Amino acid sequence: GESVGLHLPTLSVQEGDNSIINCAYSNSASDYFIWYKQESGKGPQFIIDIRSNMDKRQGQRVTVLLNKTVKHLSLQIAATQPGDSAVYFCAENYNQGGKLIFGQGTELSVKP
Amino acid sequence: DTGVSQDPRHKITKRGQNVTFRCDPISEHNRLYWYRQTLGQGPEFLTYFQNEAQLEKSRLLSDRFSAERPKGSFSTLEIQRTEQGDSAMYLCASSLALAGTQHFGDGTRLSIL
Numbered sequence: 001g002e003s004v005g006l007h008l009p010t011l012s013v014q015e016g017d018n019s020i021i022n023c024a025y026s027n028s029a030s031d032y033f034i035w036y037k038q039e040s041g042k043g044p045q046f047i048i049d050i051r052s053n054m055d056k057r058q059g060q061r062v063t064v065l066l067n068k069t070v071k072h073l074s075l076q077i078a079a080t081q082p083g084d085s086a087v088y089f090c091a092e093n094y095n096q097g098g099k100l101i102f103g104q105g106t107e108l109s110v111k112p
Numbered sequence: 113d114t115g116v117s118q119d120p121r122h123k124i125t126k127r128g129q130n131v132t133f134r135c136d137p138i139s140e141h142n143r144l145y146w147y148r149q150t151l152g153q154g155p156e157f158l159t160y161f162q163n164e165a166q167l168e169k170s171r172l173l174s175d176r177f178s179a180e181r182p183k184g185s186f187s188t189l190e191i192q193r194t195e196q197g198d199s200a201m202y203l204c205a206s207s208l209a210l211a212g213t214q215h216f217g218d219g220t221r222l223s224i225l
Contacts, residue, residue, distance in 0.1 A: 034213065043116070043203055043216035044155065089154050098168060099145070100214060102154030 012109045019080045021106045023073040023090035030092040034100065035064060035075045037086045044089060047075070077108075085110045114138060116217035118204050124223045125194060132190045133220045137206030144187050145205040145214060146179055148172065155203050161187060162209055191222075199224045 013019050025033070031052040036044035050057045050064045050073075057064050063076040073090050087107045091100040117136040125131050137144045143162050147155035158177070159169045163184040173179075176195075181187040191198055201221050205214040 036216075041218070043205075043218045046213055046215060049213060091154070099157035099160060099170075100147075100155075101157070104152070104154050 009104070010107045010109065012111060013080050015080060015082060015110055015112050017080055019075075019077040019084070019108060019110075021075045021077075021088050021090075021108065023075075023103055025071050025073060025090070025092050027092060027094055027101075028068075028071065030094040032093040033064070033066060033073050034091045034093070035062075035073075036089045036091060036102075037084075038089060038105070039086045047088075080108075080110050082110045082112055084108060116204055116206050116215055118202075118217040118220050120220055121218065122221050122223070124225065126225050127194055127196060129194055130190065130192045131194060131222060132188050133202055133204075133222075134186060134188050135204030135206075135217060136186045137204070138215060139185075140208070141206035141212070141215075142184070142209050143207045143212065143214075144181055145207070146187070146189050147203040147205065147216075149201040149203055149219070150199075158189075194222075194224050196224050198222060 034049040035047040037047050038044045048059045048062050048064050050066050055066050061078045065074045087105040089102050089105045091102045093100050119134045145160040146158040149155040157170050158173050159179050161181040176192045179189045201219040203216055203219045205216045207214045
């Protein structure tokens with residue numbers, strides 16, 4: 001079935017470096033995409049979202065890029081900090097606020 | 113804290129027992145969602161409500177699972193005759209309708225002995 005997937009299961013970066021986490025989605029009808037951060041023992045925490053009528057959105061230290069041509073989503077974290085260590089999930093939605101479809105996640109490890 | 117609240121945080125039970133989880137959404141949110149997450153995987157959708165109405169159920173939601181949201185506020189998820197495969201984290205999320213961001217609680221971790 002259709003699903004959101006992630007290219008890399010783990011990513012290790014040095015503190016202060018920029019991180020890029022990638023995601024591929026397969027449903028061309030998806031029109032809303034979200035990145036979540038999940039720390040051990042906690043629920044997913046909203047980071048940033050983007051709608052299909054945009055190709056870039058920036059937040060505080062984070063940027064999401066959407067390439068609809070190749071169905072690709074990425075999360076860029078600037079100046080990565082130890083507190084950014086977590087599992088990151090992308091999720092897609094295609095029916096105006098109904099279910100989200102999640103990928104498997106990328107574990108980000110930040111080395112001090 | 114006015115986020116999504118789930119109770120209990122942990123539940124350990126014997127195979128064959130029934131369990132019930134509760135979710136209290138963010139107060140102004142009219143949509144409430146249940147997901148299940150196993151180790152190393154992303155959350156999988158189970159069902160969602162808009163106010164009292166259950167609008168969609170996943171095929172993952174077998175007849176042993178039932179969810180309710182009787183007054184359009186809190187919701188309960190019941191699993192009857194639990195099986196080993198039911199061991200997972202059960203997550204609740206809430207949002208405003210029409211593509212509102214889903215905010216998650218910290219989940220109930222279910223362990224079946």
